[in-house]
Amino acid sequence: MFKSFVLAVAFVVLGTVTPTFASKVDEQFRAWLQSDLWPQASANGVSQQTFEAAFAGMKPNLKLPDLVMPGQKPKTPKKQHQAEFGSPGSYFGPIGGVTSGGRSRAGQHARTLAAIEKRYGVPGEVALAIWGRESGFGTAKIPHNAFEVLATKAFMSTRKDMFRKEVIAALVMVERGLASPKAMKSSWAGALGQPQFLPTSFLDHAVDLDGDGRPDIWNSVPDTLGSIANYLVNYGWVKGRDWGFEVTVPDSVSCALEGPDRGRKISEWAAMGISRVGGKPFPAHEARSEGFLLMPAGRSGPAFIVTPNFYVLKKYNESDLYALFIGHAADRIAGGDRNFAGRWGKVGGLYRSDVAALQRGLERVGYDVGGADGLPGFKTRRSIGDWQEKNGRAATCFPDKGLVEELR
Structure with a gap:
């Protein structure tokens, strides 16, 4: 038996999951659900009925990325699965659809966006940009069973502890009647609904903006936009500040000065020779405040001075390119389509x-x-x-x- 199991693991290492190996993983997964996950779910107020309904007949999804199969050690994947960390230039290809879609919806949802700006201080175009990027304004197909994704990753991914919290939170959502089991469809990473919230984010940040008695990020546009704004505020969005500015960085300023831990007043960056593209001065209230150098492709792409709000956008997705996409898309929704002045070089093609x-x-x-x-x-x-x-x-x-x- 042990010899056959080792052989099955060898096939997995070579990239093929054999039926024998898959069957063994299924058995281990079912045992883990009952002996390990169920006690914690119960301690968090989840009933046995909810738990069994969520996982009835379920097998782990071995096709998901970033899994660590039994018998293997975690390894850095050869390829990059997340576009946010790939080639910088190609990442901005879809921005036209987000900005045109955002502008067309700005008038349609003007009253909701005005209410959001008044309550949360988050510009409507920022909420629109996130909505568009995350789910195509609610049109994207979100095909996966969230419990299957979250449980598989809690059982055998490179970030077990994180996904364990998420699967418990998903069970709590259903137990509290905040979501129906049918609504629990997710991305391959376990994100839910139109704003693509992980379950813990739903519990912490989702709001009932339309006043029907419960937050609904699947069907309600006001709840979706309000929840996005609330998320940003809860992570420290500063009302009245921009997200950042594209700049020209002279050769005398080292690109190694980049980072959120190396901030200085924007006026100090300007004194070093950094200037806004287009020749406009930095707004006076921004010049007096702290900013940070951002060069997401190093010297092979556009450069920026960003504000703390940029790093709030990164709380939505821990990628500089993602936050930059949202800020740039919001600017285009509000002020018209303009590309970055700097051009992206041919970088980012490494494994x-x-x-x-x-x-x-x-x-x-x-x-x-x-x-x-x-x-x-x-x-x-x-x-x-x-x-x-x-x-x-x-x-x-x-x-x-x-x-x-x-x-x-």
Whole structure:
């Protein structure tokens, strides 16, 4: 029996899930549901009836990304599944649909958007941009069974603890009558409804803006937009501040100065030679406040001075490109379609596993890259720039094949 199990694991390592292996995983999953997950669900007020209805006849979905099969150790995936962490230039391809869709809905939902701005201080165009990006304004097909996705990932993903909290929260939602079992459809990552909230986010941030007695992020536009705004406010959205400004960064300013922990007054950035594209000065109230350098493709793309509100947008999705997409789309919804002045270079084509190898190389020489996860976040970008400067190179602040080979 043990020999056949090892053989089955070998097939999984090679990328093929055999029926024998899948059957074993099914058995382990069912045992885990009853002996491990059920006691915690019960302790959180979930009835046995709700629990059994959620998982009746369920098997783990072994086709989901970022799973760790029994007998394996976690590994950095070779390919990047999330567009938010891929090629910067290609990420903005769908922005036209979001901005045109946002503008067409701005008038249609003007009263709701005005109420949101008054209550939460979040500009309506920001809520519209998130709604459009997350679910195509409610038109996107969301095909997965949320309990299947969340339970599979709680059982065998690279982030078990996080998904364990989410599956318990999903059960609590149904137990409290906040959602019907039929409504619990999700993305491959377990996100629900038109704003694509994880279950804990629903419990913490969803609001009943239309006054029908319960928050409904599946069918109610006011509840969807209000919940998005409430989410942002709860994470610290500052009323009256912009999200950021596209800028020109002279060669004298190092791209290694990027990051939310290296802020300074926007007037100080301006004194260093950073200027807004188009020649406009920074608004006076912004110039007196703190800003942060953002260069999501290093020297191979547009640059920005962003405000704390940019990092609130990142709470919705931990990607610089996502937050930048939302801010830019909101600007276009409000002021018309204008592309960035800076152009995206041909960067971002590396395998995720190659970026992770580069990150491990930087860690070996003492850099904090934010973890060797294969995702080129700001800590990785600025570490690359600092290493390049210390080694007599022109700082690009973005991974490339040459750096991978040199630092692997």
